[in-house]
Amino acid sequence: MDLAATYMGMRLSSPLVASASPLTMSLDNISRLAACGAGAIVLPSIFQEQIEAENEELERGMSVGSDSFPEALTYFPDPSVYEMGTRRYLDVIRRARAAVDIPIIASLNGTSNAGWIDFAGQIERAGASALELNIYFIPADVSLDSADVERRYVDIVRSVKSAVNIPVAVKLSPYFSAPGAFARKLQAAGANGLVLFNRFYQPDIDLTDLSLLTDLQLSTRNEIRLPLLWTGVLAGRLELSLAASTGVETWEEVVKYLLSGSDVVMTTSALLRHGVEYLTTLRDGLVSWMRSRGYDSLDDFRGSLSQQNVTDPSAFERANYIATLQSWGKPKAPVTSRTLKTAMPA
Ligand SMILES: Cc1cc2nc3c(=O)[nH]c(=O)nc-3n(C[C@H](O)[C@H](O)[C@H](O)COP(=O)(O)O)c2cc1C
Secondary structure (H helix, E strand, O other), rough: EEEEEEEEOEEEEEEEEOOOHHHHHHHHHHHHHHHHOOOOEEEEEEEHHHHHHHHHHHHHHOOOOOOOOOOOHHOOHHHHHHHHOOOHHHHHHHHHHHOOOOOOEEEEEEEOOOHHHHHHHHHHHHOOOEEEOOOOOEEEEOOHHHHHHHHHHHHHHHHHHHHOOOEEEEOOOOOOOOHHHHHHHHHOOOOOEEEHHHHOOEEEEEEEEEEEEOOOOOOOOHHHHHHHHHHHHHHHOOOEEEEEOOOOOOOHHHHHHHHHOEEEEEEEEHHHHHHOOHHHHHHHHHHHHHHHHHHOOOHHHHOOOOOOEOOOOOHOOHHHHHHHHHOOOOOOOOOOOOOOOOOOOO
């Protein structure tokens, strides 16, 4: 079975990608993920705050590589992973590249276009195959409008692209008013891929002691619907690669994301829940589904249920919402693919 996929110009042996998390900081896990069929691995993020804190220390003539680090990240389950210095981060990239022959994607996480971006060049020189840019910006300042927010992203992408030659993906939040037009702006700024979507940490409220709960919840499979909508709408309409991220719990979500037009499918929560070997379960499930349908490669079905390729493209839009409400409880004609060779199991 041919599971080869192309992501930002990189040829991957499989569309399954381990997304950024503490799991991918360990060389042992990286090797095991590669052995289990990961097509690529995204390292956990190195944060703007870390890079800037080190730069400031350097400027003050103090010791390099201190572990001083912002409180902002304390919601992560294993904060020690996120307290690494820049030298350790670069070292992990070098060692991971030496240990496995699949692409290693580094992750830069920041919010403003400033000097920290120069670190992207060091990431490239350390051997990263590509860079994922997580612009984790929450526009809590109510005077910022959407144009300000989009400009911020575009400026950061331009700066990062001018600092490196490796492909750059942008891990996007789902909260843009016009994701398609914004994706085109990012493409014009040089982005090579989009990761749909970043899963923002969101606080809850503890009603016992009336305090904010700032823990990080793992995702559930119901969460695929929003990324699935946008991979389906954007597939075939951009020159960017699309990575689906959020809610992969079983091989079924992997297949759905591929049918919607994603080039690769990322997973973190499932690996944290079940262990890194679970990637084999996802891979085996994908392979046996392809076999049951008579498909030999991803090209046989990838994108066949994107908006461009379904019998009723309005299924992705408002018209379908109204039709669904009107026919609530009544059977509806299925929206199928116009392009798929075999619509039913062999
Ligand atoms: C414990 C944990 C740590 C994470 N660390 C990072 C990170 O460093 N950088 C990043 O871009 N995303 C990070 N993420 C987000 C994941 O990469 C992923 O986008 C998100 O969990 C949604 O995918 P999932 O539903 O498969 O978990 C983290 C997620 C979890 C649960």
